[in-house]
Amino acid sequence: MNPAPSVIVFTVLSGMGFGYLAMLGFGLVPVAGWAAFFGWGLGYGLAVAGLVASTFHLGNPQRALLAFTQWRTSWLSREGWAAVLTLVLLAPQALSDWLVLDWWRGFGCLGAVMCFVTVGCTSMIYAQIKAVPRWNHWIVPVQFLWAALTGGLVLAGAGLVPAAASALLAALLVLGWRIGDGRFAAVGATLGSATGLGAIGSVAVFEQPHTGGNYLLREMIYVVGRKHAERLRKIGLLAVGFVPAAALLFLPPLLAVPVAALSHLAGMAAARWLFFAEAEHVVGLYYGQR
Incomplete structure (x- = not known):
């Protein structure tokens, strides 16, 4: 799949933003006054920035509101509703922490739970696509x-x-x-199964379906070099795992958090780029690309 920058920014920023909002909602980060203002502002800023970035991948961004009407069948629509409900539920808790009102924390806890519901809906946008075997697995929601x-x-x-x-x-x-890496082979998708002709013999591409490019070739068939993939995997592991862990354990707290957070964002950006770039859509079988 084509790793669109807007979707990478969306999944990385909104994931971290909703994760931090959940910590604030549960009260695991004791903040009050202006510390609460900036803390909640950071969480809301990351989450909203990610959600706004996602609209840039729409063909007609001005029609984004229409997505809310498809909640019965679309995980994208459910994600939108969950995100709005989450941000609304957390608002009273954010106001209470900022102004030190000591309101009941029920809305904060419920909003914190909804943070993970929202991220779960985001993950299911990809995990439910059977045409992309790499995504169609329980590991995707767990990772998100x-x-x-x-x-x-x-x-x-x-x-x-x-x-x-x-x-x-x-x-x-x-x-x-x-x-x-083994999902495409595991589902048994071949040119024969894609065309429905496998039962009568071996199927091969005689000629490309068309001579020019099209949407499928541009968006659904993206090939990343093995060397590049291996390099980005190593970068992602170091930036997501080793650097944050070392910083959080050995650096002073005032320095540890920004170093770990920036490293986490960089590592997740690399991992998300690979998440899309390595995703093989079965439509590639028609073009002899798989």
Whole structure:
């Protein structure tokens, strides 16, 4: 799949933003006054910036509101509703923390749960696509949810817990790559099954369907070189796992959190780029690309 920058920014920023909002909603980050203003502002800023970035991948961004009407069948629509509900539920808690009103924390806790519901809906946009075997697996929602949790813990403060979460996220990335590398073969998709002609013999491409480019070739058939993929995997593992864990354990807290957070964002950007670039759509079989 074509790794569109807008979707990468969306999944990386919104994941970390909703993860941090969940930490604030549950009260795991004790903030009050102006510290709360900037803390909640950071969480809302990351989440909203990611959601806004996602609209740039739409063919007609001005019609984004129409997506909310398809909640019965579309995970994208469900994600939109979940995101709006989450941000609304967390608003009273953010106001209470900022103005030190000591309101009941129920809305904050419910909003924190909805943060992960929102991220889960985001993951299902991809995990439910059977035409992309690498995505159509339980490991995808697990990775999205754990990445959001890890991002939130990293922003919440230094210590053993966020360091361990970062190390586990790196392990989940490795597991996802191992599973994903064999998914296309595991589902048994071939040119014969794609055309429905496999029962009568071996099927091969005689001639390309057309002589010019089209949307499918541009968006659905993207080939990343093995060397580039291996290099980005190493960068992602170091930036997501080793650097944040080391920073959170050994650097002073005031320095550890920004270093770990920036490293996490960079590592997740590399991992998300690979998430799309390595995704093989079965339509490529028609063009002899798989």
